[in-house]
Amino acid sequence: MVAHSAQALATQSGLLGGRQGAPAHRVRGVDVSGFINVDVQPLPNVHWVRGAWQMELVPSAGVDLIYASHVLEHMSMECVRHTLAEWFRVLKPGGLLRLSVPDFAKIANLYQKSRNLEPLLGALMGGQSYEGNFHQAAFDGVYLEDLLREVGFSIVREWKPPAPGMEGVRDSSTATVTVNGVEHLISLNVEAVK
Numbered sequence: 351m352v353a354h355s356a357q358a359l360a361t362q363s364g365l366l367g368g369r370q371g372a373p374a375h376r377v378r379g380v381d382v383s384g385f386i387n388v389d390v391q392p393l394p395n396v397h398w399v400r401g402a403w404q405m406e407l408v409p410s411a412g413v414d415l416i417y418a419s420h421v422l423e424h425m426s427m428e429c430v431r432h433t434l435a436e437w438f439r440v441l442k443p444g445g446l447l448r449l450s451v452p453d454f455a456k457i458a459n460l461y462q463k464s465r466n467l468e469p470l471l472g473a474l475m476g477g478q479s480y481e482g483n484f485h486q487a488a489f490d491g492v493y494l495e496d497l498l499r500e501v502g503f504s505i506v507r508e509w510k511p512p513a514p515g516m517e518g519v520r521d522s523s524t525a526t527v528t529v530n531g532v533e534h535l536i537s538l539n540v541e542a543v544k
């Protein structure tokens with residue numbers, strides 16, 4: 351990280367140029383200026399091939415911003431707690447954690463209204479297109495806020511894509527599902543201040 355003089359740490363490689371469920375549009379490893387890209391897969395533009403929880407190399411209060419879109423749900427709940435605590439540690443005071451995850455409340459609501467499970471399975475269980483592309487955790491706004499406050503974050507609020515500085519980058523923060531011919535946004539986009 352020091353070598354890159356980067357201000358930010360990102361867990362956002364494997365960005366989707368299209369929508370979830372449209373792998374033909376998948377853009378692997380988009381380079382966003384200023385970010386160190388962390389991913390468990392050795393994708394293009396990934397600087398650190400490692401789990402997003404493995405922050406031992408990062409000094410406490412060492413980064414300004416962490417962006418993680420559709421990553422947390424790939425971890426066990428124990429790992430989610432550990433990762434959030436690590437991200438809190440490495441952020442500077444006033445630093446920002448910007449998250450996007452599938453919103454269980456939106457998905458459940460869509461199911462309740464439609465009783466049509468198939469189009470919702472990817473958002474709920476993961477794309478299942480490669481090892482690791484499976485969901486182990488689920489979140490709604492209240493639960494995610496509780497987890498963030500538990501590890502010490504003070505301000506927790508919604509953010510709307512595109513994130514500042516990421517205009518033109520399309521990722522799963524704007525993922526949609528199409529249920530009975532109607533497209534619905536399914537992400538929970540939450541940021542937290544240390």
Ligand SMILES: C[S@@+](CC[C@H](N)C(=O)[O-])C[C@H]1O[C@@H](n2cnc3c(N)ncnc32)[C@H](O)[C@@H]1O
Pocket residue numbers: 361362363364365366388389390391400401402403418419420421424425482520521522523
């Ligand atoms: C569904 S894709 C999301 C890609 C992109 N960030 C987006 O928003 O479209 C999940 C990405 O997270 C990576 N990933 C999964 N578990 C991870 C972990 N524990 N640590 C770091 N990266 C992880 C995967 O390799 C994949 O590139």
